[in-house]
Amino acid sequence: MGNNEFVDHANDILINVYGFWPVQFTHGKGVYLFDTDKNKYLDFGAGIAVNALGYAHPRYTKAIKNQIDKLHMGLCYVADPYRIEAAETILAVSEFEQVFFCSTGAEAVEGALKIARKWAKAEKNKDAYEIIYVKDSFHGRTMGALSVNGQQQYREGYEPLLSGTHEAKFNDLESVKNLVNANTCAIIVEPVMGEGGIITATKEFLSGLRTLCDENNICLIFDEVQCGMGRLGTIFAYEHFDVVPDLVCMAKGLGAGFPVGAILGMKKFTKHITAGTHGSTYGGNPLACTAVTTVTKELLRPGFLENVDHVGQVLKDGLEEISKDTNLISDVRGIGMMLAANFNGGPVKDFVKKCLKNGLIILSCGENSIRLVPPLILTEKEAKKGLSILKQTLDDIK
Numbered sequence: 597m598g599n600n601e602f603v604d605h606a607n608d609i610l611i612n613v614y615g616f617w618p619v620q621f622t623h624g625k626g627v628y629l630f631d632t633d634k635n636k637y638l639d640f641g642a643g644i645a646v647n648a649l650g651y652a653h654p655r656y657t658k659a660i661k662n663q664i665d666k667l668h669m670g671l672c673y674v675a676d677p678y679r680i681e682a683a684e685t686i687l688a689v690s691e692f693e694q695v696f697f698c699s700t701g702a703e704a705v706e707g708a709l710k711i712a713r714k715w716a717k718a719e720k721n722k723d724a725y726e727i728i729y730v731k732d733s734f735h736g737r738t739m740g741a742l743s744v745n746g747q748q749q750y751r752e753g754y755e756p757l758l759s760g761t762h763e764a765k766f767n768d769l770e771s772v773k774n775l776v777n778a779n780t781c782a783i784i785v786e787p788v789m790g791e792g793g794i795i796t797a798t799k800e801f802l803s804g805l806r807t808l809c810d811e812n813n814i815c816l817i818f819d820e821v822q823c824g825m826g827r828l829g830t831i832f833a834y835e836h837f838d839v840v841p842d843l844v845c846m847a848k849g850l851g852a853g854f855p856v857g858a859i860l861g862m863k864k865f866t867k868h869i870t871a872g873t874h875g876s877t878y879g880g881n882p883l884a885c886t887a888v889t890t891v892t893k894e895l896l897r898p899g900f901l902e903n904v905d906h907v908g909q910v911l912k913d914g915l916e917e918i919s920k921d922t923n924l925i926s927d928v929r930g931i932g933m934m935l936a937a938n939f940n941g942g943p944v945k946d947f948v949k950k951c952l953k954n955g956l957i958i959l960s961c962g963e964n965s966i967r968l969v970p971p972l973i974l975t976e977k978e979a980k981k982g983l984s985i986l987k988q989t990l991d992d993i994k
């Protein structure tokens with residue numbers, strides 16, 4: 597991998613929040629990345645479930661290039677045609693009436709919490725600001741998002757966070773019910789917990805939350821930042837579970853690499869956000885909106901989502917085969933192209949680096965799991981190639 601002096605240099609000049617890997621990517625093509633030494637990597641990480649269309653996707657790059665030549669940044673006071681088209685395109689495939697564009701997942705979560713609080717103060721009572729979240733969830737790193745984060749390690753050192761947030765258990769409706777009172781304004785949940793280990797909600801849990809929210813006039817927020825935009829083989833994750841939330845938070849795959857997030861919701865809730873009460877300078881700028889429109893249209897192309905289902909299943913079956921062969925991985929889980937398995941061969945982060953050395957990018961998640969979230973354009977052949985590198989890397993450490 598050549599000399600790694602750049603890692604020391606990076607650690608010197610960049611605030612080291614990531615623990616930099618010993619590699620520098622220079623470019624990508626399809627599902628492959630290339631480094632400064634011209635090594636090729638099959639990418640099952642996709643910028644942490646972001647690069648839905650892979651690298652140098654012809655229609656995506658063409659659309660962004662065209663847009664940058666025309667108008668790269670507008671003015672948020674102006675509903676330019678790009679913002680309108682993105683809104684119409686994403687709303688048309690959703691259940692929702694309005695959308696707000698921002699730039700990141702955490703910002704989408706922040707905005708959703710603000711909408712819920714504003715609605716509840718106006719429609720319920722002035723003290724209705726309590727929010728329920730679940731253990732092991734991840735919603736981002738800003739102070740509001742951290743306040744509904746169910747993983748203590750991300751909160752440590754930053755407290756006190758928002759008041760009025762309460763932790764329930766995932767897939768345990770009773771634990772949520774026990775926290776509901778007249779001041780509950782929102783419940784926030786990931787339909788599939790990503791950072792928490794690719795843990796899927798049961799349909800009963802999500803539909804139970806829906807009923808609970810309907811009966812108690814509570815805003816149900818789904819955080820689909822990681823599991824939305826085709827990752828589960830449906831545009832929105834909620835479609836997979838047949839449960840429609842009141843607000844949904846999107847990012848990552850929404851721009852497929854261009855930073856853009858969104859909150860979609862019904863006017864009952866969103867109408868409480870009026871001019872001047874929320875905003876985002878870059879949110880929904882022409883480049884971001886072109887990315888949203890282009891990505892959404894790609895996902896709707898015949899066969900695209902079917903590919904996620906089919907190749908996702910090939911990956912999952914392959915992981916299960918490997919787990920039968922070696923006890924180094926177990927508990928294969930996930931939906932579509934959002935997959936994980938427990939890693940039993942030591943610290944997973946070391947194994948991730950070994951895979952990298954062998955030309956395969958995978959991620960970690962949860963306590964000690966491997967996570968596969970490849971570009972959604974992955975083919976069966978590429979999936980099998982990745983599985984064979986994974987198998988070889990596991991054999992190396994046996």
Ligand SMILES: Cc1ncc(COP(=O)(O)O)c(C=O)c1O
Pocket residue numbers: 644700701702703705734735736737786790791819820821822823847848
């Ligand atoms: C479910 C979920 N919500 C929110 C976020 C935060 O997104 P961002 O890093 O774009 O702020 C993430 C990021 O991993 C996420 O997985």
